[in-house]
Amino acid sequence: MSYQTVVELKSLAQRKPTKFTVGDTDVVLIRDDERVQAFQAKCPHAGAPLEQGAVCGDKLICPWHKAVFQLQDGQMCEPLALANLKRYPVRIEQGKVLVSPQAMSPASAPSAQGESPVCVILGSGAAGSAAIWTLRDEGFKGHIVLIERESAAPYDRTALSKFVPSGKMAIEDVPKLLQQDVLGTVERIQGDVEQLKALEQTLVLKGGQQVKFDQLLIASGGVPQPLDIPGKDLDSVHLLRSLNQADELLKEVDKTEQLVIIGNSFIGMEMAGSLRNRDVDVTVIARQPLPFAKQFGEEIGRHFYDLHRSNGVKFVEGDPVALEGEGKVTAVRLKSGKKVDASLVLFGTGVVPATSFIHDLPLEEDGSLLTDSQLRVADNIWVAGDIASYPSVQGPQRIEHYRVAHQQGRIAALNMLGKQILYDRVPFFWTAHYGTRYEYLGHAEEWDDYRLLGSLQNKQFIAFYCQEGMIAAVCSAGLYTLTAALVQEMQQPMTLAQGIALYEAYAAA
Secondary structure (H helix, E strand, O other): OOOEEEEEHHHOOEOOOEEEEEOOEEEEEEEEOOEEEEEEOEOOOOOOEHHHOEEEOOEEEOOOOOOEEEOOOOOEEEOOOOOOOOEEOEEEEOOEEEEOOOOOOOOOOOOOOOOOOEEEEEOOOHHHHHHHHHHHHOOOOOEEEEEEOOOOOOEOOOHHHHOOOOOOOOHHHOOEOOOHHHHOOOEEEEOOEEEEEOOOOEEEEOOOOEEEOOEEEEOOOEEEOOOOOOOOOOEOEEOOOOHHHHHHHHHHHHHHOEEEEEOOOHHHHHHHHHHHOOOOEEEEEEOOOOOOHHHHOHHHHHHHHHHHHHOOOEEEEOOEEEEEOOOEOOEEEEOOOOEEEOOOEEEOOOEEEOOOOOOOOOOOOOOOEEOOOOOEEEOOEEEOOOOEEEOOOOOOEOOOOHHHHHHHHHHHHHHHOOOOOOOOOOOEEEEEEOOEEEEEEEOOOOOOEEEEEEEOOOOEEEEEEEEOOEEEEEEEEOOHHHHHHHHHHOOOOOEHHHHHHHHHHHHHO
8 A cells, every 4th residue: 555645744734624635536634633534535425625624523514515424434424425435544654644545445335135124215315315325324234125206216306406407417417316336235116105004014006016114214205386276287387396307398498498487486596597597588476576585584585586687587576376378388377467478387386295195194284294303203104304394492393405304314214223313403405596505504484683794795695593692594605614514513502692703713714
């Protein structure tokens, strides 16, 4: 094994990831007292530069999507990454740090060795994929059955509104969530589940096939909902959730070079921004003119409105009551009587939990399942993702965030293995618009204090949303190392003063 001198130990900052090149290999070195660890330089999820990550306690947090890795060995302990970090051998000799460019051998590839117990994962989105990866990474040797409606799954749905519409990613290049070394150990069944028989521990599929389970994770996700108005079933009216739906929509966009989006949801506005990057004519119709005002408040909502308008998005305020056309949509009619010409329409009006097959477990009013603190809903049945309402200090919550689904899938899988871990993670999501990634940590449906620091215009800011002096949520852009630290720090109650002090320390660094 060939070691190369990289840096003097005394020159290496304490607990600050620092990038170096060893031969042809980029690594980050992290010094903790007199010990140095060397890891791959990019996050295995999306290639984020880990030298911009945050070191908190015994963890390294990715700056972009907040995957968390153990400093001791590079093991992933919080998604989005469904992979561990590569480690490189390090020696300290005569005050110098030497690193080998040959990565340490990873643990043996996971494999299935028995037909029992049978663990069924219903759905292979963020939650289901995280559960499968976790089960195998933790050494589960039983039989895993994955039931999924789509043959192309599992894949990263976030690309369908962010990168594919803008032309930055071909639809066939949408990233897979699981590599073949894990997916190859799983029995895969494509089909629709028509009924859960919870007491019999059986799923009944369309066509009559029955699948028995010893343990079940329901991660069936959400179903996009059009407005229940006349004309919703006309041709050239679309929903966006799946790879096929995205493919069909974008093929029509290529022909029409225009799109009317009903609803200014995150999916709708990401699609609007992505298509404007290709100079597609985009009109957004919404009852509330300011995007995301409910989540971020009016000041930041105005920022997004102005940002999209300055990039050519047209906004129409109004309440759609019908889609018009003979066979194919030609216009959207508003409650005011106004008509908006439309040869292609996308509903960006939210999702509902995909739980129509559940009849013998109690459903909440919104169709979700209320779990216990370990994401369990019945003996041997767990729930994760968009269909899960879970207990919190504010009461039951259901949060449709991609990373939340990842985290819940992972924790549910650990609890299937008897770990008894509470789900109490700080929610996090991001949304991308015109090359800027905006981040949101925590959850605040209302707040009594709001403080914005930095510059919205320069897209480098942080906004604190507080309840009785304590930070409930944060919205930011351009401060990705800071938010990587905050997603860990906010696991404990934080005052506004503490949040401001942390921001000022990072700004001064």
